[in-house]
């Protein structure tokens with residue numbers, strides 16, 4: 001019998017040389033006349049160990065990492081294919097505390113299965129949610145999602161069940177389901193990991209959504225920066241069509257759902273749902289006024305569900321195990337689990353899926369192991385480029401939408417970018433304004449022009465010019481952005497800017513906090 | 518984002534194959550850029566007439582999206598990530614090194630046509646910052662030395 005060896009095809013692992021590691025393993029096995037079955041799985045999300053190599057043994061999978069091509073011969077010499085000891089040995093993968101202490105619901109299969117194998121998906125509880133859905137009415141499916149307490153993981157945390165219910169109850173010949181896979185926030189990669197590592201779970205979630213609300217066409221709006229996700233999605237979609245999980249008359253139910261991937265073209269604002277729909281319609285991604293809500297008049301003017309990848313990928317387990325199962329995880333009004341992404345200057349970067357509730361400090365130190373450089377962590381930005389910078393004094397905040405909102409911070413898509421004490425927060429504030437200027441869709445004057453004005457003022461502040469005039473000017477500009485923007489790009493750029501100024505006034509040349517206020 | 522292929526379909530073929538899709542403009546623009554590496558301004562009238570749009574509308578769409586370009590790129594396009602996570606791991610220093618090594622600024626192409634340099638704001642490789650993408654290939658934990666290795670390797674095969 002040949003031994004199963006796993007090397008990830010996740011683009012993060014590839015970026016560290018996983019392809020070379022995999023091909024070297026294949027060559028060495030052949031040279032030594034050993035039978036191996038090399039499987040390209042998704043990533044387990046422990047990126048400091050990538051390229052990670054796993055070997056299936058009677059006791060479970062044993063991990064080695066990070067494995068460079070030049071380490072491979074030594075691994076064979078140490079008989080790693082039976083789990084032999086080696087300096088790179090990490091023991092049983094699932095006993096590594098970083099992994100063991102997670103609650104993986106949405107990511108249940110990522111890193112375990114071959115992402116593009118439908119058989120593997122089915123053997124690991126895949127399509128059980130869809131099977132249940134086919135025996136239910138649309139209203140019953142929507143009720144399960146509502147009962148689960150799932151809130152949108154794309155940023156705004158809007159209850160998914162309520163959105164679906166609106167689409168369900170808006171009569172129309174044609175309805176759509178859109179998956180927002182634009183994942184533009186720096187520090188986030190959970191959507192990418194799902195699409196590369198378990199694309200079927202997203203396809204199943206969208207199919208359930210379509211059948212529940214009566215939508216027969218779905219689009220995945222994927223950012224062009226994700227070519228590997230694109231390939232795996234297309235491969236999985238093709239298999240799903242062939243096996244009758246997509247198309248007309250799904251599994252003989254008489255229900256139809258069609259699915260297509262569409263590529264974005266490098267515009268951050270197209271992650272905003274109305275801009276995204278403009279883009280899908282073939283236009284410039286100008287943000288639309290709301291109302292009308294997309295759920296009532298969305299893509300091509302039809303009722304449309306727009307949900308983030310993680311929201312949709314969490315639906316199959318909810319329909320498999322029931323809304324209450326999912327709801328039992330979490331705290332307060334933040335139910336279920338959130339796949340957090342630890343990024344930036346952190347020793348153990350990666351994917352950590354946890355029920356809501358643990359504090360930032362636990363995530364940063366128990367999982368993250370502190371900064372990568374070993375220096376003190378000065379600030380973390382949670383929730384992407386529009387999220388607030390949080391200082392150490394806020395690290396005891398529990399991961400919960402409401403607890404963050406109270407501090408004028410956001411959980412967003414769950415990205416956490418860590419900075420050590422060498423960061424200059426005035427420079428980061430300047431970058432936020434510059435980013436807003438580069439990515440503005442141009443519809444509102446405060447966002448289009450105010451952001452440019454914003455980084456010019458910050459340039460003056462960084463040079464130490466006329467702080468008594470320029471700091472209040474910066475605050476005024478932020479006020480205008482907050483109050484005069486149509487969408488959160490302009491409306492939330494003040495979050496990182498003002499949080500940087502308020503928590504780190506010394507970086508702006510202001511010596512005491514009272515002065516900065 | 519596929520590499521320009523050896524057997525290139527003509528612009529007319531690409532338009533004909535995609536124009537009946539709902540919201541066909543972006544798929545057509547991607548199709549052309551995949552085949553040629555850019556969208557020649559001379560193709561705009563044909564795109565516009567096939568979709569019943571004005572030339573100004575098509576041009577407006579091309580210019581809205583950072584990814585689309587109307588000039589031919591170098592043999593390799595380097596997308597260097599400048600977003601927060603990469604900044605936290607030294608992207609600014611790397612940016613200086615990259616520009617120095619290539620002798621060009623962003624949105625420029627080296628004189629020998631080997632490399633174009635573009636900024637990008639997140640490649641989703643934030644667990645391996647700083648990151649860059651060259652064609653389809655993504656690189657993580659890029660240092661000045663590893664950048665030079667990649668460039669020297671690609672430069673030789675150019």
Ligand SMILES: Cc1cc2nc3c(=O)[nH]c(=O)nc-3n(C[C@H](O)[C@H](O)[C@H](O)COP(=O)(O)O)c2cc1C
Nearest residue numbers: 152153154180182183184271272273307308311488
């Ligand atoms: C500037 C901007 C960018 C956004 N980018 C994304 C994105 O990349 N992915 C995403 O899912 N939501 C993004 N959103 C949020 C979407 O507008 C929308 O709330 C979300 O797709 C709804 O799905 P959910 O309810 O499942 O979160 C963005 C919003 C704004 C204002």
Ligand code: SF4
Nearest residue numbers: 441443444447487490
């Ligand atoms: S705030 Fe900025 S990005 Fe949003 S609609 Fe206004 S101009 Fe466009």
